[in-house]
Amino acid sequence: MSLNRRQFIGLGAVAAAGAVLAPALKLIDLVQARSPDEAVTALKRWGLLIDTVKCVDCDVCVTACHEENGVTGHGRPATDAQWIRKVGLRDKRTGHVQTLPLMCQHCEEPPCVDVCPTGASFKRADGIVLVDKHTCIGCRYCMMACPYKARSFIHEVVTDQKPDVPRGKGTVESCTLCVHRVDRGEIPACVEACTKDGGQAMLFGDLNDRGSAIYQRLRAEPSSQIRPDLALNTGVRYQGL
Amino acid sequence: MLGPAVKSDCDMTPFTVGLLTVLLMTAGPAVAEDKKPARVVLPTVKIEKGEQCVEPTDEMRRNHMNMILHQRDRTVHEGIRTVKHSLKNCIDCHANPKTNSVIGKDGFCASCHTYAAVSMDCFECHSPSPRKDAAGGKPATSRLDMQRDQLQRVTAPKPLAAGAPVKGAVP
Amino acid sequence: MTHIHYSEIDGRSPGFYALLGLLGALILAGLGAAWYMEHNGHWVTGMSNQIIWGTPHVFAVFLIVAASGALNVASIASVFGRDLYKPLARLSGLLALTLLAGGLVVLVLDLGRPDRLIVAMTYYNFKSIFAWNIFLYIGFFAVVTVYLWMMFERRMNDYSKPAGMFAFIWRLILTTGTGSIFGFLVARQAYDSALLAPMFIIMSFAFGLAIFVLVLMASYHWSGRPLGDVILMRLKNLLGVFVASVLYFVLVYHLTNLYITQHHDVERFILLDGGIYTTLFWFGQTLIGGVLPLVLLFHPRWSRSRPVIALAALCVIAGGLAQLYVLIIGGQAYPQLMFPDKDVTSSFFDGVVASYTPSLPEVALGVGGVALALALTAVALKVLPFLPRSLADGDVDSAIA
Numbered sequence: 001m002s003l004n005r006r007q008f009i010g011l012g013a014v015a016a017a018g019a020v021l022a023p024a025l026k027l028i029d030l031v032q033a034r035s036p037d038e039a040v041t042a043l044k045r046w047g048l049l050i051d052t053v054k055c056v057d058c059d060v061c062v063t064a065c066h067e068e069n070g071v072t073g074h075g076r077p078a079t080d081a082q083w084i085r086k087v088g089l090r091d092k093r094t095g096h097v098q099t100l101p102l103m104c105q106h107c108e109e110p111p112c113v114d115v116c117p118t119g120a121s122f123k124r125a126d127g128i129v130l131v132d133k134h135t136c137i138g139c140r141y142c143m144m145a146c147p148y149k150a151r152s153f154i155h156e157v158v159t160d161q162k163p164d165v166p167r168g169k170g171t172v173e174s175c176t177l178c179v180h181r182v183d184r185g186e187i188p189a190c191v192e193a194c195t196k197d198g199g200q201a202m203l204f205g206d207l208n209d210r211g212s213a214i215y216q217r218l219r220a221e222p223s224s225q226i227r228p229d230l231a232l233n234t235g236v237r238y239q240g241l
Numbered sequence: 242m243l244g245p246a247v248k249s250d251c252d253m254t255p256f257t258v259g260l261l262t263v264l265l266m267t268a269g270p271a272v273a274e275d276k277k278p279a280r281v282v283l284p285t286v287k288i289e290k291g292e293q294c295v296e297p298t299d300e301m302r303r304n305h306m307n308m309i310l311h312q313r314d315r316t317v318h319e320g321i322r323t324v325k326h327s328l329k330n331c332i333d334c335h336a337n338p339k340t341n342s343v344i345g346k347d348g349f350c351a352s353c354h355t356y357a358a359v360s361m362d363c364f365e366c367h368s369p370s371p372r373k374d375a376a377g378g379k380p381a382t383s384r385l386d387m388q389r390d391q392l393q394r395v396t397a398p399k400p401l402a403a404g405a406p407v408k409g410a411v412p
Numbered sequence: 413m414t415h416i417h418y419s420e421i422d423g424r425s426p427g428f429y430a431l432l433g434l435l436g437a438l439i440l441a442g443l444g445a446a447w448y449m450e451h452n453g454h455w456v457t458g459m460s461n462q463i464i465w466g467t468p469h470v471f472a473v474f475l476i477v478a479a480s481g482a483l484n485v486a487s488i489a490s491v492f493g494r495d496l497y498k499p500l501a502r503l504s505g506l507l508a509l510t511l512l513a514g515g516l517v518v519l520v521l522d523l524g525r526p527d528r529l530i531v532a533m534t535y536y537n538f539k540s541i542f543a544w545n546i547f548l549y550i551g552f553f554a555v556v557t558v559y560l561w562m563m564f565e566r567r568m569n570d571y572s573k574p575a576g577m578f579a580f581i582w583r584l585i586l587t588t589g590t591g592s593i594f595g596f597l598v599a600r601q602a603y604d605s606a607l608l609a610p611m612f613i614i615m616s617f618a619f620g621l622a623i624f625v626l627v628l629m630a631s632y633h634w635s636g637r638p639l640g641d642v643i644l645m646r647l648k649n650l651l652g653v654f655v656a657s658v659l660y661f662v663l664v665y666h667l668t669n670l671y672i673t674q675h676h677d678v679e680r681f682i683l684l685d686g687g688i689y690t691t692l693f694w695f696g697q698t699l700i701g702g703v704l705p706l707v708l709l710f711h712p713r714w715s716r717s718r719p720v721i722a723l724a725a726l727c728v729i730a731g732g733l734a735q736l737y738v739l740i741i742g743g744q745a746y747p748q749l750m751f752p753d754k755d756v757t758s759s760f761f762d763g764v765v766a767s768y769t770p771s772l773p774e775v776a777l778g779v780g781g782v783a784l785a786l787a788l789t790a791v792a793l794k795v796l797p798f799l800p801r802s803l804a805d806g807d808v809d810s811a812i813a
Contacts, residue, residue: 028669034320036321037321037322037323038318039319039320043633061735067337074455075653076455077759077761078460079454079455079461080461085758085759085760085762086758086759087751087756087757087758087762088756088757088758089751089755089756090754090755090756090757091655091753091754092753094752097337102750102758111599113537114539114540115540115542115597116540116541116542117536117537117546118456118531118532118536118537119536119540120535122318123318124320125319125321132317132318134313134600135468135528135535136525137523137524137525137526137528137529137531137532138523138525139523139524139532140524140527141540141542143461144464144535144597144599145597145598146463146599147599147750148750149461149749149760151461152461153454153462153464155453155455156452156453156455157452157453158366159259159482160368161366163329163332163367163368163370163372164329164372166366166367166368167366168365168366168414168455169255169365169524170365170453170523171366171524171525172524172558179320183322187710189490191555195454202449217430226750226751227750230598234806
């Protein structure tokens with residue numbers, strides 16, 4: 001097809017405008033809250049940054065998580081589910097003591113997703129690793145595969161579930177990054193509790209958003225993953241380990 | 242020589258016996274229907290909230306299972322949480338206000354499913370009770386309310402608890 | 413080649429019915445245990461969030477591995493052309509099917525949601541070795557059934573060789589897959605090894621043949637059929653070779669781990685201070701499951717005695733169960749090392765050796781699976797002609813194979 005000069009200049013202007021505006025449009029995409037009828041995309045990747053130096057000897061994160069998600073104990077520590085736990089570390093050589101919360105690390109290459117025979121253990125497009133309880137057959141292979149011991153099997157009948165958090169006997173579960181809250185535009189219960197009542201050690205955000213606090217801190221300050229040798233690219237990062 | 246009293250080309254005895262059996266079996270209940278109560282308790286379908294359901298009744302009766310199956314995959318895997326076909330929304334409306342549940346005695350889901358003898362797996366995991374007003378939002382009571390709900394969530398993100406940092410701000 | 417006459421066993425003696433009764437009772441106990449576990453939830457068992465797979469899995473993996481190895485005898489006949497083993501091929505195929513059935517029943521009944529078996533068979537994640545195994549196990553049933561049909565149906569006898577070759581390759585892939593279930597896991601020190609897949613193959617040879625020899629001896633003795641020394645001596649020598657091979661693989665596995673400083677802790681745990689796991693490793697797996705059978709099977713005088721051969725086979729089986737207990741449960745008991753050089757404590761049993769006691773429902777379920785396999789075998793022997801009427805020395809082809 002042949003263009004005259006006017007058409008060519010017009011097209012050029014449109015193309016230039018598009019090239020200038022496109023990055024800005026992408027930013028707007030990230031800033032707006034996702035409406036409920038849109039699917040999640042890989043544009044966002046949710047993550048956590050935990051500063052173990054600020055982490056004090058409390059467990060408000062654990063209490064808040066289990067309260068939010070209806071995870072009740074039955075006085076049987078071996079079989080009771082735990083979505084998050086405080087881990088105490090003592091260096092064998094130096095004696096240095098520290099504590100940190102440990103939960104599902106929401107890996108980019110999750111071993112639990114690789115091994116699930118039915119595909120019930122899956123990674124959502126925005127990085128949250130979940131268990132689709134409709135398809136979970138309770139084989140517990142994902143629990144064998146998780147390097148962080150993040151998953152729990154529900155060993156007894158469950159009643160009094162929270163409406164936002166279905167859980168039932170015979171399936172496997174783990175930290176969902178409070179996906180029901182995240183989808184509403186809120187932050188996970190553990191982060192909220194730590195900020196309000198704890199050591200302000202936890203930060204939640206979009207790892208892909210260059211304007212977010214978590215991105216900027218990860219870029220500016222040193223941080224590490226647990227078991228970096230496994231090359232899983234976890235969504236949960238720690239400082240001071 | 243012993244044999245049937247009437248000799249014919251084909252033996253009609255099995256056919257006659259069968260026909261009589263079928264007639265008696267169907268006639269019995271048909272005649273008795275008006276006199277005896279049904280042996281299985283008919284479902285209690287008591288709609289207490291809202292003017293109408295999200296879909297027409299006969300479509301719901303036939304297809305609610307397909308809607309649930311389809312919607313659950315969209316919600317779990319894609320994060321699509323439209324209110325219209327959300328299970329929580331169904332329960333918010335249909336829960337029996339006395340028992341606060343859709344299962345158990347006079348439960349909306351349970352009574353029909355018991356009558357039809359179709360087992361359902363949902364409430365092994367899902368809560369059968371409606372949401373309280375706090376964090377999850379009020380149950381929508383009509384189609385208009387649902388639309389209003391949806392609009393509110395899109396335009397005005399829920400305020401965080403006091404003291405919590407706004408997502409994205411430097412702490 | 414002398415023509416082999418196969419026939420069903422009589423199966424009408426009080427002894428036969430007593431056997432079926434005993435096996436039936438064990439099967440019922442297993443089913444009851446499965447119902448109890450499923451109804452109440454797994455908290456009634458000894459399994460927990462630390463010891464995730466327990467006694468049922470030890471039995472199930474043992475049966476599945478043995479099932480694959482039980483087909484060995486038929487493979488030697490069809491694939492490697494040793495005519496001496498041809499009369500044994502039908503029983504070999506039968507045991508492969510029944511042992512696998514027993515193992516899979518235990519595995520399925522232990523699932524958290526056994527009612528979702530259909531989901532397991534229709535939703536596949538093909539990156540999962542477990543999903544591949546489901547596919548391989550179901551396929552194995554079909555492949556071996558077809559193979560048996562080729563052997564039974566005289567017109568199809570010519571096809572038994574290619575069918576046998578196909579079954580042989582299928583089961584090598586299947587056992588590699590079973591070993592890889594553990595070998596592919598990076599999360600635990602005791603797994604995460606390419607050596608596990610071939611080790612499982614060798615284990616399958618040993619366990620499968622041990623069970624085969626026991627079933628052969630029992631079925632011939634109890635049905636009054638002659639079983640000659642020619643066949644039995646070959647089988648016991650073969651079993652000895654397989655047991656030695658298993659010992660070799662275990663040696664290589666541990667030697668390698670001992671060389672790698674990173675794995676010193678888990679090796680110390682298994683070999684020295686793991687309590688029950690150390691006992692089972694040295695006493696159960698190595699002594700009873702390895703050294704003792706070797707002595708019994710290769711001793712010039714003792715190995716000619718039938719009770720001794722049976723004892724050796726039983727020892728191999730006991731040692732095999734011990735080996736799987738150490739691998740599966742011991743491998744989980746040792747804590748996962750997330751923080752090198754640190755002592756770890758938490759409310760979720762991080763950093764400590766997990767404790768485990770087999771519970772009655774678990775043992776009942778596992779034993780029920782074994783009983784199911786044996787009961788299916790017994791019934792099948794009565795229904796179809798699996799066993800040659802005679803395996804006496806003069807009746808079999810004694811050409812040096």
